[in-house]
């Protein structure tokens with residue numbers, strides 16, 4: 001099996017990042033080939049919490065804070081267009097979300113964080129529109145919440161979707177737009193040619209593109225290093241569990257527990273630096289269950305039907321990397337740990353900037369040069 005015909009865009013990695021960008025480029029008329037290794041890779045796109053979330057994002061980088069709110073604002077039209085193209089409803093529910101503080105110390109820290117953010121950027125704080133809710137107020141938007149939970153921060157920008165439906169919708173939309181999808185295609189290396197780029201697999205397959213976009217999750221660092229796209233990325237494991245289906249009730253999503261549109265309660269999630277380890281552990285699952293029961297005591301009657309772990313693709317500052325190679329024009333790398341939230345801007349403004357080669361002007365703050373010492377050119 002050999003693939004050698006050049007295509008304007010070669011994207012390596014069909015997780016949420018690669019799919020969103022392939023969709024964004026193709027809906028602007030670009031021809032795209034999308035390679036994906038598939039089974040065996042630690043795919044965050046398959047195991048995440050499904051939040052579309054602006055709160056708390058980018059408190060240390062204003063460009064990311066703004067981008068996250070832009071992404072939330074763009075989500076409804078993004079979901080509607082995606083549904084029209086793919087026939088898949090991604091289950092987006094906007095209208096606000098609540099980040100819970102499980103004890104008074106956490107509540108104090110949260111209030112202080114937003115006080116600092118408000119002093120630093122009053123315009124951003126006004127746009128974010130966070131309100132602090134005490135336990136009585138929480139009970140109005142989170143019926144059944146336990147009396148021990150002291151505080152939550154609510155923002156109107158936050159929401160959630162069905163992340164597996166999102167992957168499916170992007171996939172179908174890409175196919176409908178003529179994206180050439182090659183599953184089971186693991187790039188072992190990528191070479192710059194006199195004109196364009198070539199990916200190779202251990203099987204000896206080859207795929208070429210005039211322009212190259214690396215969106216291979218944690219493998220982006222390895223593949224990109226020889227091309228000056230070697231952003232420092234690390235794995236942060238998250239463990240989650242889901243309960244059996246329970247009667248649906250109107251509750252806002254929280255990053256700690258949320259009811260899916262099918263009725264199960266998604267509970268999580270941990271942040272663990274354990275390398276590329278996808279195990280679940282009894283101690284962490286017990287901690288998740290304990291916190292979930294403090295939040296919703298009625299879950300004590302619910303059976304857990306599944307638990308899993310997935311790996312976040314994390315940069316040193318937690319903010320996305322949108323990087324254009326200085327040495328090899330036409331080669332780019334995109335990595336982030338909020339690929340659900342950012343899918344709307346990835347398919348929108350980011351795809352437009354890539355197409356017009358405006359990454360360094362429109363998304364300058366996100367260049368990997370901010371980790372200058374780690375970028376191998």
Ligand SMILES: Cc1cc2nc3c(=O)[nH]c(=O)nc-3n(C[C@H](O)[C@H](O)[C@H](O)COP(=O)(O)OP(=O)(O)OC[C@H]3O[C@@H](n4cnc5c(N)ncnc54)[C@H](O)[C@@H]3O)c2cc1C
Pocket residue numbers: 012013014015016017018035036037038039041042043044045046047048049050051052053185186187188215216217218219220223237238239240269309310311312313335336337338339340341342
């Ligand atoms: C526990 C957890 C909870 C999360 N919750 C949220 C949330 O609520 N909201 C939110 O916005 N984000 C969330 N995220 C983050 C979100 O899931 C990720 O940002 C997103 O999935 C990243 O997608 P990706 O495409 O970069 O990486 P991945 O999903 O890892 O995809 C990378 C793809 O590249 C392919 N690949 C890898 N190497 C190669 C290679 N050499 N050749 C070809 N293909 C290759 C893989 O097969 C894979 O399909 C969460 C993540 C985790 C782990």
